Every structure is written in structure tokens, then in C-alpha cells.
Amino acid sequence: MGKVKKKLFLGDQAIAQGAIDAGISGVYAYPGTPSTEITEYIQDSQNARSKGSARSSEAAENSGAEGGKIFCRWCTNEKTAMEAALGSSFAGKRALVCMKHVGLNVCADAFVNSAVTGVNGGLVVLVADDPSMHSSQNEQDSRFYGKFALIPTLEPSTQQEAYDMMRYAFDFSERLGEPVLIRLVTRLAHSRSVVELSDRRGQNPLHYPKNPMDFVLLPAIAKRRYATLCDLQATICEEAEHSGFNRMPDPVDMAQAGENRHWEKGVIACGIAFNYLSEAYPEGFPFPVLKLSQYPVPVHAVRRLAELSDEITVIEDGQPFVEEQLRGILPIKTRIKGRLSGELPRTGELNPDNVRVALGLKPAEIYDKCELVVGRPPALCQGCGHRDVYAALNEVLKEYPNAKVFGDIGCYTLGALPPYRAISSCVDMGASVTMAKGAADAGQFPSVAVIGDSTFTHSGITGLLDAVNSKSNIVIIISDNLTTAMTGGQDSAGTGRLESICKGIGVEQEHVRVVVPLPKNMPEITGIIRDEINYKGVSVIIPRRECIQTAKRKAKNK
Amino acid sequence: MKKDIILCGVGGQGILSIATVIGEAAMANGLHIKQAEVHGMSQRGGDVQSNLRISDGPINSDLIPEGKADLIISMEPMEALRYLPFLGKDGWVISSSVPFINIPNYPDPEKLVQCIDSLPHSVLIDIDTIAKENKIPRSANMVLLGASLDTLGIEYEKIKEAVTKIFGSKGEEVVAANIMAMELGRAKANIK
Numbered sequence: 111m112g113k114v115k116k117k118l119f120l121g122d123q124a125i126a127q128g129a130i131d132a133g134i135s136g137v138y139a140y141p142g143t144p145s146t147e148i149t150e151y152i153q154d155s156q157n158a159r160s161k162g163s164a165r166s167s168e169a170a171e172n173s174g175a176e177g178g179k180i181f182c183r184w185c186t187n188e189k190t191a192m193e194a195a196l197g198s199s200f201a202g203k204r205a206l207v208c209m210k211h212v213g214l215n216v217c218a219d220a221f222v223n224s225a226v227t228g229v230n231g232g233l234v235v236l237v238a239d240d241p242s243m244h245s246s247q248n249e250q251d252s253r254f255y256g257k258f259a260l261i262p263t264l265e266p267s268t269q270q271e272a273y274d275m276m277r278y279a280f281d282f283s284e285r286l287g288e289p290v291l292i293r294l295v296t297r298l299a300h301s302r303s304v305v306e307l308s309d310r311r312g313q314n315p316l317h318y319p320k321n322p323m324d325f326v327l328l329p330a331i332a333k334r335r336y337a338t339l340c341d342l343q344a345t346i347c348e349e350a351e352h353s354g355f356n357r358m359p360d361p362v363d364m365a366q367a368g369e370n371r372h373w374e375k376g377v378i379a380c381g382i383a384f385n386y387l388s389e390a391y392p393e394g395f396p397f398p399v400l401k402l403s404q405y406p407v408p409v410h411a412v413r414r415l416a417e418l419s420d421e422i423t424v425i426e427d428g429q430p431f432v433e434e435q436l437r438g439i440l441p442i443k444t445r446i447k448g449r450l451s452g453e454l455p456r457t458g459e460l461n462p463d464n465v466r467v468a469l470g471l472k473p474a475e476i477y478d479k480c481e482l483v484v485g486r487p488p489a490l491c492q493g494c495g496h497r498d499v500y501a502a503l504n505e506v507l508k509e510y511p512n513a514k515v516f517g518d519i520g521c522y523t524l525g526a527l528p529p530y531r532a533i534s535s536c537v538d539m540g541a542s543v544t545m546a547k548g549a550a551d552a553g554q555f556p557s558v559a560v561i562g563d564s565t566f567t568h569s570g571i572t573g574l575l576d577a578v579n580s581k582s583n584i585v586i587i588i589s590d591n592l593t594t595a596m597t598g599g600q601d602s603a604g605t606g607r608l609e610s611i612c613k614g615i616g617v618e619q620e621h622v623r624v625v626v627p628l629p630k631n632m633p634e635i636t637g638i639i640r641d642e643i644n645y646k647g648v649s650v651i652i653p654r655r656e657c658i659q660t661a662k663r664k665a666k667n668k
Numbered sequence: 669m670k671k672d673i674i675l676c677g678v679g680g681q682g683i684l685s686i687a688t689v690i691g692e693a694a695m696a697n698g699l700h701i702k703q704a705e706v707h708g709m710s711q712r713g714g715d716v717q718s719n720l721r722i723s724d725g726p727i728n729s730d731l732i733p734e735g736k737a738d739l740i741i742s743m744e745p746m747e748a749l750r751y752l753p754f755l756g757k758d759g760w761v762i763s764s765s766v767p768f769i770n771i772p773n774y775p776d777p778e779k780l781v782q783c784i785d786s787l788p789h790s791v792l793i794d795i796d797t798i799a800k801e802n803k804i805p806r807s808a809n810m811v812l813l814g815a816s817l818d819t820l821g822i823e824y825e826k827i828k829e830a831v832t833k834i835f836g837s838k839g840e841e842v843v844a845a846n847i848m849a850m851e852l853g854r855a856k857a858n859i860k
């Protein structure tokens with residue numbers, strides 16, 4: 111293989127290695143599919159350095175920022191992650207923040223304001239979107255956030271580009287003094303390909319912002335900073351116009367086109383859409399194409415494309431971000447096709463097949479779907495403690511036909527499906543507690559919340575404080591499997607401290623109840639649930655038993 | 669050389685180790701690779717698949733287009749059929765014959781067998797029994813990989829080297845069991 115180092119990498123791993131090689135001093139993240147493997151890769155690389163066991167918190171801990179080590183311990187949620195990364199940047203270091211798309215909602219305040227403060231050390235916010243909602247509650251498109259915050263946004267199309275972009279993004283972030291957003295989609299995050307590595311850059315020394323008052327967003331300073339950010343837009347746009355990640359490959363018939371260069375069709379392909387487009391035209395494109403991987407949308411490049419063609423088809427994964435910007439409101443000469451015009455489906459991810467159809471190509475001849483095949487939804491593992499929790503809860507709630515159970519996000523959300531059909535809602539991290547409280551305020555009884563341990567520390571604690579302050583009549587079940595199971599078993603921020611957290615917030619000592627969710631303990635558990643429903647106030651029940659997947663893994667590694 | 673392979677099964681059945689072996693062998697052969705995987709929710713007992721593309725030229729899409737797969741390798745018969753629209757007209761289906769029934773409305777297994785048998789190129793193989801009878805119960809997925817060997821277009825020696833490299837850290841016994849599993853599967857499938 112010669113001198114160049116080549117590795118078979120998931121898109122997530124390419125990002126992680128790219129960040130390490132760009133000289134980051136810390137990765138700040140909360141797990142979330144499809145972004146989780148980025149932080150895990152960095153943790154594993156740090157563990158390998160210190161020869162600790164894989165993915166343990168001990169190993170993560172002894173890799174503080176000094177001595178070239180990289181901080182990589184999981185954060186409690188995306189907001190704490192974003193803010194810690196900004197703090198690291200303030201101190202002059204390069205920091206990476208990773209999350210799934212909905213995590214950006216959680217840290218939106220810090221994210222948008224970090225563009226106003228600006229950054230000192232390079233700051234890259236990596237957000238992995240999940241079009242088609244393989245493991246998510248929505249398919250929001252993070253590119254809107256980049257535009258909203260007025261910062262540069264990158265969208266790699268290949269694993270190699272993902273790797274290369276990290277170095278570029280950190281350099282650009284420091285040159286500009288602003289954070290840079292990188293948007294991945296599931297199909298790149300979770301697909302492997304060979305990546306060529308470059309040299310590693312060292313970490314930044316501790317150094318302070320030239321103008322530390324920039325970070326004090328009092329109105330007078332914020333106004334000045336916001337004006338600066340607006341002034342930077344010209345530079346940011348110019349950079350996208352000339353970006354090496356944006357390209358216009360020549361059409362195959364360019365030579366014959368002669369003087370009168372004009373084609374009926376033109377295509378803008380964003381991020382991985384470019385791969386699907388290339389798949390459809392293995393011999394090269396018979397029309398002009400703009401490959402778009404850096405935003406804001408490069409206006410001049412788009413105009414050039416429009417001069418060459420009568421219509422433009424926009425192929426983009428996620429929402430019609432570029433298509434909408436091209437359309438505007440007033441009529442234009444160029445016909446615009448894409449998700450809004452119905453050439454591509456309005457929802458769901460791109461694939462080589464719907465891209466072919468959008469380009470007017472014949473679909474391939476295929477076998478029909480086999481009508482014997484039925485859906486196979488995921489389910490709670492056999493022997494999982496969440497199962498015993500739902501069994502007990504359903505048993506008791508049979509006595510209360512009006513009972514409502516507000517669920518949350520994690521493995522235990524699968525309790526919505528048969529055989530349990532136990533929950534009425536699953537909205538966003540932490541919403542079980544607050545929705546149960548709101549429903550109780552409205553007169554609902556019994557009002558029950560079911561939340562996982564990691565979700566509780568992510569966003570349930572503040573809701574619990576609200577409930578305690580208004581003495582809400584609710585029962586909160588924190589189903590504690592001692593890990594963040596849904597995303598593969600990461601450390602959970604509050605392990606070992608849940609009772610003291612609840613008591614500290616003000617839940618009465620005798621209404622914080624701990625049980626072991628096992629079939630043999632059913633009478634005890636149902637008894638406790640019944641007692642706490644009858645108590646007029648906030649009760650917390652903590653069924654605690656280790657996730658069987660984590661337990662298995664531990665046994666195997668012994 | 670170009671092979672588009674769909675690997676499928678139920679979360680937890682070990683399709684990703686099959687992908688890792690083929691990927692490693694392809695890489696050692698200097699081939700291009702793209703491999704899209706499913707991580708997350710569906711790994712909890714739901715349907716899972718991986719799109720593995722190998723070629724001596726550059727590969728564009730991470731996903732295999734419909735009607736283009738040369739091979740479906742499945743740990744489960746119904747899961748093999750789930751991806752039928754992706755199978756090329758001359759493609760192969762190599763599947764475990766043992767149903768994994770974790771849903772109440774699982775179809776009649778007989779009918780699944782008929783459907784797979786009716787395809788022009790298919791192999792159904794009871795990998796679980798072969799693995800159990802030969803006292804290598806944890807290598808069932810490697811029996812399946814073995815059954816697909818003669819349709820892969822990669823030399824057997826390269827696959828063997830990949831297995832040795834990937835499972836080497838788990839000890840010689842594991843490597844030997846996996847190689848034995850592959851050979852049993854290859855012999856059973858008997859694809860000429």
C-alpha cells in the first residue's frame with residue numbers, strides 16, 4: 111500500500127479520525143444514532159493509548175486535555191456538550207461537538223449564540239441527520255440550523271470527504287473565528303469505505319481570545335458581535351463559491367456542445383445525492399451538474415448552472431433546503447424540480463432508485479415484492495427489566511381505566527408495542543415527566559411517567575423540580591438499567607446517584623422507592639405502584655436491574 | 669469484477685461479522701468497497717441488513733439499486749425474501765433454512781421454502797444443525813458464508829486469511845472452528 115495510510119472506516123469513524131488528526135483536545139457529545147460511533151471511536155483510540163479496557167469511563171477519565179490526550183467522556187446532554195466545547199474553544203483548544211439531529215434542538219440556544227460570541231480555538235459542530243427516521247422521532251434537516259445561525263455548513267458525500275473536511279473545518283473555523291457545522295446523514299455515518307489518512311496536526315496550546323469581552327453577550331456587545339457576524343457573511347459565501355468540495359464536473363458531451371452550450375437538464379446534487387446521481391450515469395453526466403457540499407448555497411455557481419440549462423433538478427437528502435431557496439416566490443425562467451414539485455418523494459431518504467426516477471430514467475426490471483414477507487418490528491430483549499416494569503404497571507393500571515402513562519425515549523419506548531401497549535406518548539427526551547405533570551395539572555388521574563435513567567439525567571431533572579414545586583400528583587418511574595441501552599450501552603450520567611438527585615430536588619424520602627424488576631418480585635412492585643398512585647404528590651419509583659446486553663458483554667469480556 | 673451483496677437477518681444474528689470477513693478479504697485483494705450497515709433501533713430483534721459492494725473500479729452509491737444485487741446472503745428465510753426487489757435476475761440467494769420466529773404473524777415456513785426454491789439460483793441450508801452437529805455452535809454464520817463462497821468472486825485463500833486475521837485475537841480454536849464452518853458450508857452448498 112506504499113506510504114499512504116489507508117483504513118476501512120465508517121463515515122462516523124472517518125469524522126473521528128479526521129478530528130483527531132486535526133488536533134482536537136476534546137470531543138463533547140451525548141449518544142444518539144447515527145452519531146454515537148464518532149465519540150466511541152475517539153474513546154477507543156484514547157483507551158488504546160492508555161491500554162485500558164474499551165469504552166470504560168475510567169479510561170475516558172484519565173485522558174484529560176493535557177499531554178496530547180483528548181477529553182472524550184460522555185456529556186449529560188447536548189447542551190452541556192455544546193457549552194463545554196465552547197469553553198474549550200475559549201481556552202484556545204480545538205473541540206468537536208457531536209450529536210444526532212434532534213440533539214441540536216436541545217442545544218440550540220448555545221449553538222446559535224456561539225456564532226454570536228464567535229470562537230477562539232476551532233469549534234466544529236457535527237450533527238448526524240436521520241432521513242427516513244431509521245432510529246428517530248423526526249427527519250429535520252440540520253442545514254437550516256447552519257443558515258439560521260449564519261455559519262458555514264459542510265455536507266460530505268463520501269467517507270474520504272468526511273475525513274478531509276474535518277481538517278478544513280477546524281482551520282476555517284479558526285481563520286473565521288466562527289463555529290462550523292458539519293451535517294452527516296445516516297447512510298454516510300453508517301457506511302464503510304476506504305479512507306486515506308493525512309498527517310496529524312498537534313493540539314493548540316492554551317491561549318485566550320484576543321477580545322475576551324466578545325463572549326459577554328450583554329446587548330451592547332451582542333449587537334456589535336452580531337453586526338460582525340453579518341459582515342462575515344460575504345467571506346463565508348465567497349468561501350463556498352470557491353470551495354474544493356463544491357464542483358461542476360463537465361458534461362460528457364461538453365466537447366460537442368461547441369459555442370451554443372445549452373442543455374435541457376441541469377442537476378444540483380447535495381452531499382451523498384451526488385453518489386446516487388453518479389450511480390445512475392456510470393459513463394459520466396449528459397448534462398451539467400453542481401455537486402454541493404459546502405453552504406451557504408453558492409449563488410454564482412447556481413446562476414452559472416441556470417444559464418446552461420432550462421430546468422434544474424435538486425437532489426438533496428432531508429428537507430428541500432436548497433430547492434426552496436432557488437424557488438423563491440416570484441416566477442423565474444428556470445424550471446425547478448425536486449421534493450416540492452413531486453419529482454422526488456417529499457419525505458424519506460434518497461436512494462439510487464428514487465433518484466433514477468426523478469431524472470426520468472427507466473426503473474430497473476425487478477422481482478416483485480414477496481407477499482409472504484411481513485414486518486418484523488424491534489422488541490424489548492427477553493429477560494429485560496423494562497419488561498417486568500411494564501408487566502407490573504399494566505397489572506396495577508387494570509384497576510384504573512382512566513390511567514395515562516406518558517413515555518419517553520429509549521429501549522423502554524418499545525413498551526408502546528404489543529404485548530404491553532403501555533404508553534400514550536413519546537415526544538422528546540424528558541417529556542414524560544413534564545407531560546405527566548401538565549396532564550395532572552389538567553385533572554388527569556392517575557398520571558404516570560416512564561423514563562430511562564439516561565433520559566432522566568438528560569432532561570428529566572428540571573421537569574421533576576417543576577413537579578415538586580407545584581406538588582403535582584404524579585408517579586414517575588425511572589426504569590434504571592444502569593446504562594444508555596438504546597444507543598449501545600454508553601455510561602449513564604447519574605448511575606448510583608438517582609435517589610439522592612430525586613431527594614435533593616425535594617421528593618419526599620418515603621416516596622422515593624427502589625425495587626428490583628424481576629418476575630419473582632411482582633407482588634412487591636405492584637404493591638409499591640399502587641401505594642404511590644394513592645399518594646397525593648410526587649412519587650418516584652426506581653426499578654433497577656442491569657441491562658442484560660451490558661451484563662452479557664461484561665461477562666464475555668471477563 | 670463487481671459484486672453487490674445484500675446481507676440480512678434478524679438483529680443479533682451476526683450478519684456484520686460476515687460483512688467484516690468479506691470486506692477484509694476484498695481489501696486485501698485491493699478491491700474497492702462500500703458497506704452500508706444498520707445500527708440502532710432495529711438491532712433489537714428487528715430486521716437488519718447490510719449493503720456490501722465490492723468492485724475493481726470506484727463505487728458510487730453506498731446503497732445497492734433495485735434489481736442489481738448479485739447475491740443475497742441471509743441468516744433467515746423470510747428475511748432473504750424481504751430484499752427480493754433488489755436481486756438481479758441472475759442473482760443468487762444463499763439463505764439459512766431455519767425460521768427465526770419472534771412475531772405472531774410469521775408466514776408458513778413451507779411456503780417460504782417453496783418461494784426461495786423457485787428462484788433460478790438459490791441455496792437453502794440448515795446452518796444451525798450443521799454448526800451444532802460439528803460442535804461449533806457459535807460459527808453458524810460462517811457456515812453460511814462458506815455456502816456463498818463460490819458465488820463471491822474472491823479466492824477462498826483470501827477469505828481464509830481474512831478469517832485468520834479477524835478472529836486471530838480470539839485464539840486459534842476460534843479461527844479453526846470458523847474455517848471448518850466455512851468448509852462445511854461450502855461443501856453442503858456445492859455450487860459449481
Ligand SMILES: Cc1ncc(C[n+]2csc(CCOP(=O)(O)OP(=O)(O)O)c2C)c(N)n1
Nearest residue numbers: 142213519520521562563564565594595596
Ligand atoms: C435529544 C436526543 N438525544 C439523543 C437521543 C438518542 N437516544 C434515544 S434513547 C437514548 C438513551 C436512552 O437511555 P435510557 O434513558 O437510559 O434508556 P434505555 O435505552 O437504557 O432503556 C438516546 C441517547 C434522542 N432521541 N434525542
